Amino acid sequence: MKVVYFLVAILALTSSVVSAYDPSPLQDFCVAAKEKDGVFVNGKFCKDPKLVKAEDFFRHVEPGKTDNPVGSNVTQVFVDQLPGLNTLGIALARIDFAPKGLNAPHTHPRGTEILIVLEGTLYVGFVTSNQDGNRLFTKVLNKGDVFVFPIGLIHFQLNVGYGNAAAIAALSSQNPGAITIANALFKANPPISSEVLTKAFQVDKSIIDYLQKQSWYDNNN
DSSP, X not given: OHHHHHHXXXXXXXXXXXXXXXXXXXXXXXXXXXXXXXXXXXXXXXXXXXXOOGGGGOOOOOOOOOOSTTSEEEEEESTTTOGGGTTSOOEEEEEEEOTTOEEEEEEOTTOOEEEEEEESOEEEEEEOOGGGTOOEEEEEEOTTOEXXXXXXXEEEEEEOSSSOEEEEEEESSSSOOOEXXXXXXXXXXXXXXXXXXXXHHTOOHHHHHHHHTSOOOOSOO
């Protein structure tokens, strides 16, 4: 009988833990609001199923224009572009590269990325966390090759071939987010204090001032 009571107690404990589990965030933050002031939810409001059409689950993606300072273009297919993705926990992006084009170091705070090369040759990599010693994992990928970038880790892709390149990335969130490192540090609004950045990078203030004056291009909007 004691064994039965013990098992019941364990089941009660685990069920209470499961019922209290919070869903992962689907945007940068979700501040609690009073019902009358509520505008945003953790994700998107659901459309009346009776009003859903096939078009809600369809989107055509063209190759992106790469005539920009970094020589690449990311065409997102997240929930904002494809409403049918809401609550499904998946998204997609097409990345096009000019010769020597770069998808600059960035991170997806809410999603793991798996990438497959459609054409060209890419040098890709990611950096692990401080606790893991900031190790760099890299690989040169060719057509048909697949590489995974774990959630939240800084990663990049560089076209090292002689022609154009293209890849498809699938992500484990309907809204994985994107933080381009250079833009976040030197194009924050309002700007990050130069005192903070000079101490962080151990450089002269003039260098930070120069970097903050640059027109940082972001292809991960």
